[in-house]
Amino acid sequence: MLPRMTPIPPVGLGLWKVPNAAAAGLVAEAVRLGYRHLDSACDYGNEAEVGDGIGAALAAGHCRREDLWVTSKLWNTYHAAGHVRPALDRSLADLKLDYLDLYLIHFPIAQAFVPFETRYPPGWFFDPADSAGGMRFAPVPLAETWRAMEDLHAAGRVKHIGVCNVGTAQLRDLLAGCRVRPAVLQIELHPYLTQEKLVRFCRAEGIAVTAFSPLGAPSYVPLGMATPDESVMTEPAVAAAATRLGKTPAQVLLRWGVQRGTAVVPKTSRAERLAENLAVLDFTLTEAEMAAISALDRGRRFNDPGVFAEAAFNTFCPIYE
Template identity: 65%
Template sequence: MPSAGLGVWKIDPSEVGAVVSTAIELGYRHLDCACDYGNEEGVGDGIQDAIGTGVCSRDELWVTSKLWNTYHAPEHVRPALQKSLADLGLEYLDLYLMHFPISLMYVPIESRYPPGWIFDPDAEHPRMEFAPVPIHETWQAMEELVTEGLVKNIGVCNFSTGLIRDLLSSARIRPSVLQVELHPYLTQEKLLRYCQQEEIAVTGFSPLGALSYVPIGMAEKKESVLEEDAVIKIAERLDKTPAQVVLRWGVQRGTSIVTKTSSKERLKENLNIFDFELTEEEMQAISELNQNRRFNDPGEFGPAAFDTFCPIYD
């Protein structure tokens, strides 16, 4: 799995094809997608454009997608994957992740897609509706996708060490990857150490922290790690941008990162992080910025956005 990838969360469906095509042309080979992002058809257009023009071959790409919360029942896992494959125009995925350890009531694909968080948007009081599906049952259905050759690897998102430990106790195929929020304000040292011990690769989403969340009201500009003196000083020493320094910190600690942008210049900048290294002291200085600040927390945004308290982190 390439250590730097393009995440397509919040990229407009009408723009994402061109963004993906440009990213691949610039050298990106890792694409992080999801049913819930609502733009996989556009991503597929970008992939097919890049392959069709000879920029890359399918086997040079690492394409990830994610199983949404409404498809956790075993009988819904395969149809959900097939929908993503059809939208992406692919015969297989390199990685399929369980998006959240949250099982919601099933919404048929033909009724609403992507289904989102709310079961019935037309209800008098729209809210999330939970379904009692054990994680191990969902996982067993995902294992069958590997057996059938529809996905090469399976993994999880937004899991704690406790949930991973429980999953490992019954899994026939161990999770290859854990994807979680990771940035200098949320370093998750124990979780990373545990995954290294269990040989589970870790991908960090929102590697620049607050920047992804300011436009949607889930963070404030003043919470940007790029304004930290420690980051700015390192950037000045290296003649790099603060963003490049923070992204380098992410890959240098052994994780992969997925960044989101629609700008060609930002695409270049975010990929240009492999011609320099941070010293041990600089790595430590950035890690010491940790505040255990989580921007993407269903326990926080659930009540306000979906009238439902849905904590998954203690």
């Protein structure tokens, strides 16, 4: 029998691109409204402010620490075994927490180590002052990083460990040699990228799936990684369901993600959107609506290092076939 894990709250707050000045207030308000799942990362550069928001919410009595599910992620420059624990400790210090509910390997990309005192978070460039130098990789196998993640779990510093942005082949390799199974896979998921086989594989293996960018293109348009006409929210199948239910297209998309058995972590910097994104558990899409939305799949991946790393960081860095 596969091991059981604590259920992830189905709707979380994604903290990528949330401005530092807004992060503390946004997190505190989200927890007040009922969010119990916060999705953070070293690379987002706002964990100290997120920690302030968590602290404010706890101090106000909006919930207890044990009621929260807080995720963070190990950045690419900390994959070597000796760097994993210090990276976690830095995230915990910034978040002002004693433990994480989930720690994820952010990308299956090992980059050269950058000391905290040199730059934190380190980002993608090895040396931003020498942008022509691009990214610098490190020969660290994923298995080495995973063993260090297992040590964090054994020490009680993290309740669960997992991975992001990997496929079935890498998951199979981890499962074949691990002491602690990956509890969660976080991947880009929306109706233009349904990843049916990968989600099915995770279900069979007892690996929970969290969907980032569950609304598709909006977060990527300002970065030049998507165009406005790629919005799945304007698709007739989504609009028809929204009209029938009296919901917004965004709520329909989030419900589609939750109803297929994944957690979703939509990002917003607008307090008025927090309640809207959370209110997706009191209605159900029909089987026909679910099928029509799933049929929108076009394999469109917005967050692809094989594309953006070359354009932004002068380095070809494919991780998907």
